[in-house]
Amino acid sequence: MIRFDSVGMRYGSGPEVLRDITFELAPGSFHFLTGPSGAGKSSLLRLLYLAHRPSRGLVTLFDKDISSLSRPELSLLRRRIGVVFQDFRLIDHLSTLDNVALPLRLAGAREDQIREHVSELLRWVGLGDHLEARPPTLSGGQQQRVAIARAVINRPSLLLADEPTGNVDDRIGTRLLHLFEELNRLGTTIVIATHNEALIERFNHPRLHLQGGHLDRLPPGAKPY
Amino acid sequence: MLKIHYDLPLHRDSASRFLPWITGLMVFLGVMSLAFALVLGNAASSWSQALGSSLTVQILPLAPGKPGQDERVRQALDLLRETPGVSAARALPKSESEKLVSPWLGSNASLSDLPLPTLVDVRADGTSLNVALLRQRLDAEIPGSVLDDHGNWLGEVSRAAVTVQTLAFGALALIALTAILAVIFAVRAGLQLNRSTVELLHIMGASDRYIARQFQRSAAGNASRGGLAGLVLAVLALFAAQRIVGPQSGLPIRLALPLTDCLWLLLVPLAATFFAALTARLTVLATLKRLP
Ligand SMILES: Nc1ncnc2c1ncn2[C@@H]1O[C@H](COP(=O)(O)OP(=O)(O)OP(=O)(O)O)[C@@H](O)[C@H]1O
Ligand SMILES: [Mg+2]
Numbered sequence: 001m002i003r004f005d006s007v008g009m010r011y012g013s014g015p016e017v018l019r020d021i022t023f024e025l026a027p028g029s030f031h032f033l034t035g036p037s038g039a040g041k042s043s044l045l046r047l048l049y050l051a052h053r054p055s056r057g058l059v060t061l062f063d064k065d066i067s068s069l070s071r072p073e074l075s076l077l078r079r080r081i082g083v084v085f086q087d088f089r090l091i092d093h094l095s096t097l098d099n100v101a102l103p104l105r106l107a108g109a110r111e112d113q114i115r116e117h118v119s120e121l122l123r124w125v126g127l128g129d130h131l132e133a134r135p136p137t138l139s140g141g142q143q144q145r146v147a148i149a150r151a152v153i154n155r156p157s158l159l160l161a162d163e164p165t166g167n168v169d170d171r172i173g174t175r176l177l178h179l180f181e182e183l184n185r186l187g188t189t190i191v192i193a194t195h196n197e198a199l200i201e202r203f204n205h206p207r208l209h210l211q212g213g214h215l216d217r218l219p220p221g222a223k224p225y
Numbered sequence: 226m227l228k229i230h231y232d233l234p235l236h237r238d239s240a241s242r243f244l245p246w247i248t249g250l251m252v253f254l255g256v257m258s259l260a261f262a263l264v265l266g267n268a269a270s271s272w273s274q275a276l277g278s279s280l281t282v283q284i285l286p287l288a289p290g291k292p293g294q295d296e297r298v299r300q301a302l303d304l305l306r307e308t309p310g311v312s313a314a315r316a317l318p319k320s321e322s323e324k325l326v327s328p329w330l331g332s333n334a335s336l337s338d339l340p341l342p343t344l345v346d347v348r349a350d351g352t353s354l355n356v357a358l359l360r361q362r363l364d365a366e367i368p369g370s371v372l373d374d375h376g377n378w379l380g381e382v383s384r385a386a387v388t389v390q391t392l393a394f395g396a397l398a399l400i401a402l403t404a405i406l407a408v409i410f411a412v413r414a415g416l417q418l419n420r421s422t423v424e425l426l427h428i429m430g431a432s433d434r435y436i437a438r439q440f441q442r443s444a445a446g447n448a449s450r451g452g453l454a455g456l457v458l459a460v461l462a463l464f465a466a467q468r469i470v471g472p473q474s475g476l477p478i479r480l481a482l483p484l485t486d487c488l489w490l491l492l493v494p495l496a497a498t499f500f501a502a503l504t505a506r507l508t509v510l511a512t513l514k515r516l517p
Contacts, residue, residue, distance in 0.1 A: 051428050053517050072432060079430030089425050093234040102232065106431050 001027040001189050002048065002158070007057030009043055016055065017043045019213035025191070030184045032200050033193040034224070035210030041193040042086055044210065045160045048191065049083045050074060062157065079107055082156035084164045086193075088147040090135035096122060096146050097131045103154040121149050125179070126172070140167040148176055152183055159183060161192045165199060177203055232426060233419045233436075235443040240414030244407070244444065245451030248497050251404040252455030253462075255397055255493045260463055262393035263486045269386035280347040280356070282314075285369040286340035298343050301367050305347055308362075310354030317344040404497060408448070408504040412440055416512050427516050437509040441502045448501030452494030459490070 002025040009018040017040045025031060033041050046052040047059060050066065059066050062077060069077065082103070090099050097118050104114045119131055125145040135143055144167045151159060159180065165173035177192075177199060184190050191208070194200065200207065204220045211224070218224065235241050282305070284298050298316050305314035317325075322341050356374050363370045416423060426436055482490070 049428060051424075051517065075427075075430045075432045077430070078428060081430075083428065089421065091232060091422055091425070094232065098232075102426075103429060105232075106426075106429060106435065 001025050001029070001062065003058075003060040004047075005058040005060075007047065007054045007059060009040075009047055009052065010055045011043075016213060018047075018210075018215075021057070021215045023208065023215055023217060025189060027189055028184070028187055030181070030190045030205045031192070032205055032207040033191055033210065034195070034200070034207050037195075039210040040213060041210055042162055044215075045083075045162055045191070045193060048158070049081050049160050050078055079103065079154070080157040082151035082154060082159045082188075084144075084147050084151045084159075084161035086162035086166070088135075088143050090143060090146055090150075092134060092136055095132045095134060096127060096138070099135065099146055100149045100153050102150060103156075107154060118149075118153060121153055122146075125149050125176070141169075141172065144168060145172070145176070148179070152179065155183070155186065156188060159188050159190045161190075163194055164192060165194065165196055170198070173199055174202070231439055231443070232431075233415075233422055233439050233443075235415055235419070235439060240411045240418065241443055241447055244411045244447040244501070245454070247407040247411075248404060248448040248451035248501060249455040249458075250451075251400050251407070252452040252494045252497050253459045255400045255404075255497070256456055256459035256490050257462065258393045258396045258400065259493060260459070260482065260486075260490060262390045262397070263482055263489065265386050265390045265393065267482070267486070269383050269390075272386075273383055278349050280349060280354075280375070281373045282345040282347060282363065283371040283373065284343040284345065284367070285371065286342060287369050294343060297367050297369065298345065301345055301363065301370060304362060304366060305345065305359075308354070308359055310349055311347055311359075312350040313348040315346050317346060319343075401496075401500070405500060405504050408444055408501045409508050412444060412505045412508040413512070415440060415443075416509065423513075424516065427513065433510055433513045436513060437506045440509045441506045444505035445498050445502035449494065449498040452497040455497075456491070456494045 002023075004021045004023050007018065007021040008016050009021075010016045021044070033044065035041050043052070047054055048061070050061070053067075062080065064073075064077070066074070066077070091102070094102075097115070100118045100122060101114045104117065109117075119128070122128060122131055125148065127142060127145055127149070130138060130142065135146065138146065144164065148161070148164055151161065161180070164180075165176055168176065173196065180190055180192065181203070201221075206220050207218045207222075209216045209218055209224045216224070282301055284294065284301060286294055287297075302314050302316060305311050319341070322344055325344075356372070360372045363372055423436060
């Protein structure tokens with residue numbers, strides 16, 4: 001599903017943020033991605049959702065070497081990846097409904113199906129009363145749920161979430177993780193970057209730990225030293 | 226039908242708000258210079274038709290003792306009438322010739338005593354008349370005859386008309402270039418303003434064409450709105466000019482354009498819309514190439 005071979009990454013001509021990252025994720029797996037602030041979690045996710053090219057090494061996604069893909073092939077691949085950004089990245093002038101509908105529209109879904117599907121999911125994440133609201137009028141936690149709804153609406157093959165529970169209380173955080181597990185049961189491979197040790201403990205999944213530009217794999221329940 | 230979804234707030238940013246104004250002005254100027262070029266073209270060809278189909282032969286009076294004036298005029302008429310390409314030849318009666326010179330000599334001068342040349346008005350049909358050959362024969366057979374085919378004057382006029390027309394087309398090309406540059410600027414500014422959303426769409430798997438289409442449609446919409454306004458203003462201005470420089474003004478130029486030429490004018494806002502859309506598309510596609 002995902003394979004990194006001695007991957008390095010840098011921003012512009014800056015120092016390498018990630019060095020010699022090598023790992024493999026099985027299809028349908030569920031991982032937490034942890035590490036201190038600034039360790040490069042968001043950067044690793046950027047490589048995964050194809051927003052950044054590695055400065056060296058080989059990235060294989062959906063069994064394809066991404067450096068060999070054409071632009072149209074890359075955009076088809078991107079549509080199979082759902083992303084929850086650390087800063088949400090909602091489109092301010094679109095309603096909640098239209099924001100969440102975006103991946104469906106990109107995939108060319110029918111309008112009537114889009115509306116039904118999207119409002120159902122928004123009700124499920126507790127935003128049934130805010131279908132027409134613009135993101136700037138929502139609270140941080142509500143925006144985060146819109147971002148999550150947008151990431152999962154298309155049942156992506158790969159879901160990447162960057163601190164998806166950073167702005168919500170434990171009850172909603174747990175509920176959102178249950179949503180991710182539900183998606184995982186349906187076959188989606190999941191990587192969640194988080195600082196929330198309580199959640200990591202409650203949900204029994206292996207973790208990828210980033211530190212000093214290197215990546216360690218830890219089995220479920222294990223803690224980095 | 227596909228409903229258009231604008232994921233980008235392109236209608237809101239100032240760069241695209243100013244696009245209708247620019248295209249409006251450009252279309253106005255474009256229609257005016259094209260109309261100018263067409264009017265000139267029509268005028269030049271109607272002048273050359275009118276002049277080209279008429280020639281004048283002057284039979285100069287000769288000293289006493291040489292063949293008589295009337296005799297030579299008759300000879301000239303015979304020669305002209307049997308020349309292929311000549312549809313009519315008519316000697317101007319003395320009274321008409323006198324009328325032609327009277328403004329210079331005063332009407333009470335006793336013109337009948339003056340040895341005036343006799344003017345023969347020749348109508349040619351189409352282009353089948355060989356002017357050089359006719360001149361040769363007249364020189365050889367009728368002494369004291371001079372053929373004037375208005376050729377020099379015609380040449381000057383049409384050269385002038387073509388020059389001004391070329392300038393007008395040049396102006397049109399510059400106007401089009403300016404409009405294209407304005408669209409490029411507006412689209413770049415729009416891309417810059419909506420940079421984070423464009424990147425987001427890209428990351429979510431929107432194809433370059435999907436993103437370009439939004440800019441393209443917005444540019445086409447803006448350009449067609451501006452272009453329509455520009456066209457309406459230009460047509461009003463042309464009508465006004467036509468009223469001032471109408472047939473009653475006595476100027477040898479007609480501002481009224483035939484229907485086919487009016488269609489060319491309609492083409493200006495259409496072309497502006499098309500090129501605005503195309504420019505927007507190419508600009509966006511070129512910029513998107515820089516994203517990974
Ligand atoms: N756009 C950028 N340009 C240059 N450097 C960057 C950029 N984004 C991140 N970095 C640098 O890369 C390093 C890793 O940043 P990253 O955002 O991946 O960390 P993180 O693990 O996600 O941190 P956090 O837990 O605070 O979100 C940091 O040193 C940061 O300064
Ligand atoms: Mg981060």
